[in-house]
Amino acid sequence: MNGHTFFLADARLVAMPSGALWWPEERLLCVSDLHLGKAERMARRGGTLLPPYETQATLARLTADLEATGAARVLCLGDSFDDAEAAGALVEAERLWLMRLMAGREWIWILGNHDPAPTDCGGSYRGEITLGPLTFRHIAAGEAEVSGHYHPKCTLAGRARPCFLTDGRRLILPAYGAYTGGLWCHDPTLVALMRPGALAILTGTKAIPVPMPRRAPQIRPRSSSFAR
Template identity: 60%
Template sequence: MTGHAFNLNGTALIARGAGTLWLAAERALIVSDLHFGKAARLARRGTLLPPYDTAETLARLDAEIAATAPAQVICLGDSFDDLAAADLPEPEALWLTRLMAGRRWVWIAGNHDPGPVALGGSHLAELRLGPLTLRHIAQPGTSGEVSGHYHPKARIGRGPARPAFLIDAARVILPAFGAYTGGLLSSDPALARLMRPEALAVLTGPRALALPMPR
């Protein structure tokens, strides 16, 4: 799995092809928008999808933890799709507990999150990590910001859209990591207004690919 190395507020970061952000100086693995339990929430509303999204997301997260051996994992909000989703089935709760064991784990609040849950870890509105501020939703006018929320995607030409990091001199917005999450194209006005003209999009996949952010 390749990655794209860049600097934000003097801090070296790697946007990994899997959709996680690696901060080596803090041995921190940063991930956003896991949306555990999305298929179950949709089923409660009458839309049936294969109920394997939480297990798939956990498997991908497990692989990233195995690859990076982080001292801390920071989840940038919308980790659970709704209040009921926080009550994970026992096998998945045990899987997550195993991943959390022996390292710092931070849940940053998102707009979907139910608030503190009985899974351990720290629950914060936002986190200051060196010169960086980690939160769920980007705030205009800030610098050194790491956020998620928008589920950004980008495409090359007429090719399929892929989850993407958006990066400029002030911020990085992470793609959604959850298996069943949709996305917002980087050309959407909400993102085009937020990101500076020189912004890059880093498409995820086996080979992380950086290109000028499509507008």
């Protein structure tokens, strides 16, 4: 699985390389900010035209994580759909794919700022939910919590990667969906939310924990290649 195991409020959690969070004892897989239907929403509103494959890419990643973990419960932490109309705009093949993933599992949708109302996709809908010692919500607001919303990202070896952020009292998940941007870890908003000593757990082929950057990286000017 190549995940990184850590503890939050005595719960043993695994940050997966895909950006999903796995809670083995609860058999719960948690993902945030799927933004399903983003390409359709942008086309509908006259924005930039994107290849309409992000929903398929996101569902494929989710399928792989469900198969790898055998999760019995799935919790989506808000902004699962890119706007209120995106769920109804899924093509039939994508809707059926989602239904197959939901079949036989407890599926909880947390409402987000992009999808503040229930859809007709099934499952249950909550503003937030507390399971054991942890509270799950879309936007960080307290302690012993798991949230999303900010799409944190960090650089490693010059490459930007989505990342988890944790400081021992709260956890912020990366955006799971394709075609999602991100907020740099050193942004003042995230610096204010996370205590000193926080970790950024980078996604990719392996989940890699590093100290959370709290300042923008220094870019060295290139030296001139011609003689003066």
